[in-house]
Amino acid sequence: MKIVLLAVLGLILGALGGAAVGVGVGLAWVEIFKTSDFEGYGGMLVFFTFMPLGAMIGGLGGAFVFGVLALRDSEIAIEREQMHSRDNGAC
Structure with a gap:
């Protein structure tokens, strides 16, 4: 579930981000x-061509x-094993 939520x-x-870059590229064009x-x-041209293309490419890439x-992340252990404190009986 985490993978799907992060993908969304x-x-x-x-x-x-892609739409913003698309507008910038369109204005430069x-x-x-x-x-x-x-x-x-x-x-x-900018808002009906470059912005949607940038949004699609950016969305798929993101x-x-x-x-x-x-x-x-699921392959790499994120939680490290907690060090178990040895209880020697000394206070």
Whole structure:
């Protein structure tokens, strides 16, 4: 269950981060390639193309990374054995 929850968390965080990166890349694309702003074409290109692509790629990547980390976490012992104090009878 922990693996699934971390994968969903990775999906959400990755989608948010990917959308932000997508907007940045889209704005850079519009500026570098001098995309026309006629009737808001530049804004539509950024928010209907680059942002969804960034969100999809970021979401899938985040879910994969968090899922792999959670899967490896179950293989590695997180809880260390507590050291048992030897009771010698001395106070």
